[in-house]
Amino acid sequence: MFSVTVRDHMMIAHSLRGAVFGPAQQLHGATYVVDATFRRESLDADGIVVDIGRAAGALRAVMAELGHRNLDDEPELAGTNTTTEALARVVADRLAERALSGELGDGARELDGLEVTLHESHVAWASYERPL
Amino acid sequence: MFSVTVRDHMMIAHSLRGAVFGPAQQLHGATYVVDATFRRESLDADGIVVDIGRAAGALRAVMAELGHRNLDDEPELAGTNTTTEALARVVADRLAERALSGELGDGARELDGLEVTLHESHVAWASYERPL
Amino acid sequence: MFSVTVRDHMMIAHSLRGAVFGPAQQLHGATYVVDATFRRESLDADGIVVDIGRAAGALRAVMAELGHRNLDDEPELAGTNTTTEALARVVADRLAERALSGELGDGARELDGLEVTLHESHVAWASYERPL
Amino acid sequence: MFSVTVRDHMMIAHSLRGAVFGPAQQLHGATYVVDATFRRESLDADGIVVDIGRAAGALRAVMAELGHRNLDDEPELAGTNTTTEALARVVADRLAERALSGELGDGARELDGLEVTLHESHVAWASYERPL
Amino acid sequence: MFSVTVRDHMMIAHSLRGAVFGPAQQLHGATYVVDATFRRESLDADGIVVDIGRAAGALRAVMAELGHRNLDDEPELAGTNTTTEALARVVADRLAERALSGELGDGARELDGLEVTLHESHVAWASYERPL
Amino acid sequence: MFSVTVRDHMMIAHSLRGAVFGPAQQLHGATYVVDATFRRESLDADGIVVDIGRAAGALRAVMAELGHRNLDDEPELAGTNTTTEALARVVADRLAERALSGELGDGARELDGLEVTLHESHVAWASYERPL
Numbered sequence: 068m069f070s071v072t073v074r075d076h077m078m079i080a081h082s083l084r085g086a087v088f089g090p091a092q093q094l095h096g097a098t099y100v101v102d103a104t105f106r107r108e109s110l111d112a113d114g115i116v117v118d119i120g121r122a123a124g125a126l127r128a129v130m131a132e133l134g135h136r137n138l139d140d141e142p143e144l145a146g147t148n149t150t151t152e153a154l155a156r157v158v159a160d161r162l163a164e165r166a167l168s169g170e171l172g173d174g175a176r177e178l179d180g181l182e183v184t185l186h187e188s189h190v191a192w193a194s195y196e197r198p199l
Numbered sequence: 200m201f202s203v204t205v206r207d208h209m210m211i212a213h214s215l216r217g218a219v220f221g222p223a224q225q226l227h228g229a230t231y232v233v234d235a236t237f238r239r240e241s242l243d244a245d246g247i248v249v250d251i252g253r254a255a256g257a258l259r260a261v262m263a264e265l266g267h268r269n270l271d272d273e274p275e276l277a278g279t280n281t282t283t284e285a286l287a288r289v290v291a292d293r294l295a296e297r298a299l300s301g302e303l304g305d306g307a308r309e310l311d312g313l314e315v316t317l318h319e320s321h322v323a324w325a326s327y328e329r330p331l
Numbered sequence: 332m333f334s335v336t337v338r339d340h341m342m343i344a345h346s347l348r349g350a351v352f353g354p355a356q357q358l359h360g361a362t363y364v365v366d367a368t369f370r371r372e373s374l375d376a377d378g379i380v381v382d383i384g385r386a387a388g389a390l391r392a393v394m395a396e397l398g399h400r401n402l403d404d405e406p407e408l409a410g411t412n413t414t415t416e417a418l419a420r421v422v423a424d425r426l427a428e429r430a431l432s433g434e435l436g437d438g439a440r441e442l443d444g445l446e447v448t449l450h451e452s453h454v455a456w457a458s459y460e461r462p463l
Numbered sequence: 464m465f466s467v468t469v470r471d472h473m474m475i476a477h478s479l480r481g482a483v484f485g486p487a488q489q490l491h492g493a494t495y496v497v498d499a500t501f502r503r504e505s506l507d508a509d510g511i512v513v514d515i516g517r518a519a520g521a522l523r524a525v526m527a528e529l530g531h532r533n534l535d536d537e538p539e540l541a542g543t544n545t546t547t548e549a550l551a552r553v554v555a556d557r558l559a560e561r562a563l564s565g566e567l568g569d570g571a572r573e574l575d576g577l578e579v580t581l582h583e584s585h586v587a588w589a590s591y592e593r594p595l
Numbered sequence: 596m597f598s599v600t601v602r603d604h605m606m607i608a609h610s611l612r613g614a615v616f617g618p619a620q621q622l623h624g625a626t627y628v629v630d631a632t633f634r635r636e637s638l639d640a641d642g643i644v645v646d647i648g649r650a651a652g653a654l655r656a657v658m659a660e661l662g663h664r665n666l667d668d669e670p671e672l673a674g675t676n677t678t679t680e681a682l683a684r685v686v687a688d689r690l691a692e693r694a695l696s697g698e699l700g701d702g703a704r705e706l707d708g709l710e711v712t713l714h715e716s717h718v719a720w721a722s723y724e725r726p727l
Numbered sequence: 728m729f730s731v732t733v734r735d736h737m738m739i740a741h742s743l744r745g746a747v748f749g750p751a752q753q754l755h756g757a758t759y760v761v762d763a764t765f766r767r768e769s770l771d772a773d774g775i776v777v778d779i780g781r782a783a784g785a786l787r788a789v790m791a792e793l794g795h796r797n798l799d800d801e802p803e804l805a806g807t808n809t810t811t812e813a814l815a816r817v818v819a820d821r822l823a824e825r826a827l828s829g830e831l832g833d834g835a836r837e838l839d840g841l842e843v844t845l846h847e848s849h850v851a852w853a854s855y856e857r858p859l
Contacts, residue, residue: 069548074586076452080344080360080401085245087304089252090399096344096360100453113481114544119587120485135354137344148246152201172483188340189364189849190206191251208848212740212756212797217509219568221516222795228740228756232849267750269740280510284465320736321717321760322470323515333812338850349641351700353648377745378808383851384749412642416597436747453585454602455647472716476608476624476665486663492608492624496717531618533608584604585628613773615832617780676774680729718734719779 077134155195209266287327341398473530605662737794
């Protein structure tokens with residue numbers, strides 16, 4: 068199995084709902100350093116999993132949709148408790164949509180899977196992995 | 200599949216038994232930077248894999264049980280060659296026990312798996328992965 | 332010259348004032364991974380620059396004063412544009428106060444200087460350096 | 464499942480064939496920071512996955528075979544578009560050969576799998592994973 | 596003293612002249628992860644050392660001038676042995692020119708100094724520091 | 728001012744003397760990831776601060792003198808409380824001796840200074856800087 072990973076980041080405000088979150092129930096924020104991993108059983112005719120430039124571009128586009136915002140006010144995230152693990156899924160699902168739409172090149176429609184990791188600090192991170 | 204990882208560290212002395220270890224048969228030591236990854240197929244009602252605060256607390260407790268010691272003198276490790284990979288299992292098994300005991304919250308009893316990585320330097324690390 | 336550095340982090344919401352900041356004028360947030368460096372010409376009688384445990388404790392206390400908050404609402408920061416470089420100074424000045432008060436041990440009153448670096452992402456950080 | 468990873472690096476020149484590569488079709492180069500992960504279901508009699516010294520030695524040997532060269536001129540790579548993912552496979556296959564030959568010790572013949580990751584920068588990397 | 600640092604990278608081919616370089620006399624290559632640090636005694640009216648967006652843009656522009664090339668063929672580098680330390684100076688001097696030209700904003704003309712670090716691997720890097 | 732840094736590591740056992748060290752008074756250990764920085768006002772005729780291969784070799788030699796040992800038993804360190812900052816000085820002084828002896832090449836005798844940083848974990852490190 069082959070994979071390619073690109074890294075970008077976004078800076079957001081949000082608050083979390085639930086006693087388990089303690090002080091993180093207050094409005095605060097995070098830089099998420101985001102790693103998006105694209106998996107494929109075999110390489111395409113160019114010898115790649117996915118065009119790394121397009122993969123980086125798609126990730127940057129998703130970062131721009133979410134970044135520099137207060138996620139508590141985003142209509143598309145209403146009803147989502149924006150924990151690091153839940154946001155990893157949001158990013159992965161948006162990247163999957165872009166891959167399936169052909170935005171990452173025709174070959175990207177043959178990707179086998181996708182994993183997204185959000186680093187919230189130097190001591191904590193969360194991931195979501197899905198097939199494509 | 201979702202996962203959450205927390206990082207901590209411990210500083211220990213030990214020696215290794217076996218000609219394969221060369222100079223590491225002498226009493227020396229290590230800082231292990233330890234990553235504990237908790238895996239779960241779906242998120243709980245709060246939208247998390249595990250309470251990150253409790254997960255970090257459990258890891259810190261395991262680090263305190265082992266850290267600032269000469270592992271050659273620990274009765275619980277008698278008979279264990281304390282290689283990085285063997286210690287990764289010790290840490291993982293102790294975290295699994297804590298998770299199953301309810302110490303990480305009721306939801307943590309539904310975790311699917313656990314992986315522990317011990318970084319012994321910037322150029323070498325070892326992991327142990329197990330179901331829960 | 333000797334130095335000792337300890338690392339911690341804080342997660343905050345804020346917005347920046349000024350056209351130069353573009354989308355960062357909107358309410359957003361950041362994880363700041365914070366490195367606090369303590370400098371001293373010579374070591375004390377224990378062979379240290381500063382007690383690393385106390386230094387880490389003082390940094391954690393400053394992180395707790397600022398973290399998990401919307402900095403736009405903090406009375407003590409009213410009038411401060413909370414850029415990464417300005418926050419580096421806030422953290423450094425608060426650590427200097429704690430050092431001078433004796434909270435880091437008597438020896439810490441003899442520190443020669445202090446530098447604080449705030450990493451806002453994997454590709455950008457800012458520092459403030461001052462004498463003590 | 465246990466694993467052990469060792470890290471090394473190589474510095475090479477090359478060019479890539481295919482319009483998808485844009486400016487990377489020109490002769491340029493890369494430092495690849497290479498992580499080689501060895502996997503094994505259970506530990507051997509010494510309590511290890513593989514002798515970490517021998518594993519590091521084998522990786523260094525493969526780095527020496529490829530490094531400080533223009534890969535466009537390497538007869539063994541003729542016909543290979545030397546993308547990061549394709550090179551990850553080259554390194555993994557060469558390590559597998561060395562493991563199977565006994566060069567990493569008798570126990571290394573019982574390894575279950577191998578993964579090689581090539582980091583081409585701080586924001587992009589690629590991996591290849593195979594059984595042994 | 597305040598500073599702001601931005602990180603980017605470039606991938607180049609080159610060879611080095613001189614017996615001291617051993618195998619690096621052959622055509623090979625490198626990824627340089629480049630940190631550009633801008634220093635200033637006091638913050639400007641916006642509370643910044645330099646507009647981080649413009650600083651990142653200027654660094655990206657310099658990376659584009661040098662990256663994806665064989666430096667042995669660059670007329671502007673003829674006569675320069677393109678060691679990591681020499682390239683750190685090239686990047687710093689080009690950034691200084693851009694700062695002095697006003698490209699980083701009017702305030703950037705008041706910068707006190709500049710430091711550029713080129714990481715050639717995870718185990719080696721070089722820097723050049725100059726006043727502005 | 729130019730500088731070149733090389734990184735290596737050593738793994739040692741030791742204990743610290745003094746109530747301030749708490750549990751670190753017990754025999755324990757550490758991996759020190761060590762960065763040695765060589766500084767020079769101008770480059771030599773080859774365009775370098777120091778031969779990076781020789782610098783790395785000298786650092787490796789110092790690591791071998793100290794590593795895989797219990798520092799409490801080292802005659803040369805008797806009377807030294809082997810704190811991270813004190814060990815940074817030991818390493819720097821030994822590298823300075825090697826540089827002055829000509830072991831790093833003739834040019835290395837013209838180095839202006841030396842800084843050594845010992846990382847004891849991902850959250851703490853110490854440095855010692857000296858002229859040459």
